[in-house]
Amino acid sequence: MLATILHKPGDISCEEVTDPKILQPTDAIIKLAASCICGSDLWPFRGLQPVDRPMHMGHEYCGVVVEVGGEVRTIRPGQFVVGSFCISDNTCPHCRFGFQSSCVQREFMTGAQAPYARVPLADGTLVATAEIPPADLVPDLLAASDVLGTGWYAADAAEVREGSTVVVVGDGAVGLMGVLAAREMGAERIIAMSRHESRQKLAREFGATDIVAERGDEGVARIKELTGGVGADSVLECVGTAGSFDQALACSRPGGTIGYVGVPHDVKFDGQQLFFGQKRMLGGPAPVRRFLPDLMDRVLTGRIKPGKVFDLQLPLAEVAEGYRAMDERRAIKVLLRV
Structure with missing residues (x-):
C-alpha cells in the first residue's frame, strides 16, 4: 500500500510499504475512511524535532475494522471505530483516573496517513459507533481522534x-x-x-x-x-x-x-x-479516550461540526503538498482522501 514517509526535514512523500499486520493478540487492523495532517506533524517536517530515521507519519484516524487479534474482546470486524492518538489499555490506574494519555502501556499512534493502519490495544483505544456513519460525518469523526479531543x-x-x-x-x-x-x-x-x-x-x-x-x-x-x-x-x-x-x-x-x-x-x-x-x-498530551464517547455522540447527533476545520482536501498521493500548505499557513488543516 501507499503510505506517508518523512525521510528528513522537508522531505516527505507517499511511498509503497508493506501492509500492516497483526503483531500482538490485542491489535486491530482498520481500513481508514480518511486521514489528515496534524499541526504536530510539522515539528519534524520543519526540523524542530529530530528525524534520525524514516518516520511513518499520521496519528489521527477513523474507519472500519477488518481484522482483530485473538485477545480482542470488544471490537470486531465490520465496526466503524474512532481511536485516540495515544494508545491505552483503558484499565490501568492512570486510565481509570481519566488520564489515558499516561497509560502504563502508552504508545503513540503512527502510520495513519495510509489506507490501512494497525492499532495496538484495540479494546482500550477504539470506540465503535452503533452503525456505519454517513460519509458526510467522516471528517467530523476524524477530528474527534485528536484535534477536537485536544x-x-x-x-x-x-x-x-x-x-x-x-x-x-x-x-x-x-x-x-x-x-x-x-x-x-x-x-x-x-x-x-x-x-x-x-x-x-x-x-x-x-x-x-x-x-x-x-x-x-x-x-x-x-x-x-x-x-x-x-x-x-x-x-x-x-x-x-x-x-x-x-x-x-x-x-x-x-x-x-x-x-x-x-x-x-x-x-x-x-x-x-x-x-x-x-x-x-x-x-500535556490530551487523554482523548476519556472524551471520545461524548464527542462522538455530539457529532452523530449533529450538535457539533468540527470537520469544518478541514479547509483543504487532497488525495493521499499529494500529501507533500498538504504539508507545504499547512507549513506556509495556506491551510488550517488538511484532510487526506485514502
Whole structure:
C-alpha cells in the first residue's frame, strides 16, 4: 500500500510499504475512511524535532475494522471505530483516573496517513459507533481522534465553566477546536487571539465572541481592556512556543487556570512569576479516550461540526503538498482522501 514517509526535514512523500499486520493478540487492523495532517506533524517536517530515521507519519484516524487479534474482546470486524492518538489499555490506574494519555502501556499512534493502519490495544483505544456513519460525518469523526479531543482537553484542563471568560491563544486547528469546546462548556465570553481573517471567521462560527489580533504586550493590554483589567478565568494555550506560553500566563487572572496542549519548544518558567501570579496550570498530551464517547455522540447527533476545520482536501498521493500548505499557513488543516 501507499503510505506517508518523512525521510528528513522537508522531505516527505507517499511511498509503497508493506501492509500492516497483526503483531500482538490485542491489535486491530482498520481500513481508514480518511486521514489528515496534524499541526504536530510539522515539528519534524520543519526540523524542530529530530528525524534520525524514516518516520511513518499520521496519528489521527477513523474507519472500519477488518481484522482483530485473538485477545480482542470488544471490537470486531465490520465496526466503524474512532481511536485516540495515544494508545491505552483503558484499565490501568492512570486510565481509570481519566488520564489515558499516561497509560502504563502508552504508545503513540503512527502510520495513519495510509489506507490501512494497525492499532495496538484495540479494546482500550477504539470506540465503535452503533452503525456505519454517513460519509458526510467522516471528517467530523476524524477530528474527534485528536484535534477536537485536544482542544476539548485544553478547555477541560483550563476549567472552563458556565458563564466564564476564556482566552484562546493560537488560531490553528487545535485552538479553533478549543473555541468550540469553550462554547459547548457554556463560556459566556470567548476571546480568540488570531491575526488571520479565514481563521477569525471560523473562530466566530465556532463560538468566539471577540477577536484579538495583537500580540505581546499589546495583546495582553487588549485582553485586559476587554476584561475590565481583570484577565481571563480560563486560558487555552494551543501553540507550544515560549511566546504563546508568556501570552497565556499574562492573560490569565490571579487564580485563573491555563490549559496547555501545545507541545512545548524552548519554554521556560519563572518561579517567582508563577508564585506571585497565582496561576493554575494543567496540560500535556490530551487523554482523548476519556472524551471520545461524548464527542462522538455530539457529532452523530449533529450538535457539533468540527470537520469544518478541514479547509483543504487532497488525495493521499499529494500529501507533500498538504504539508507545504499547512507549513506556509495556506491551510488550517488538511484532510487526506485514502
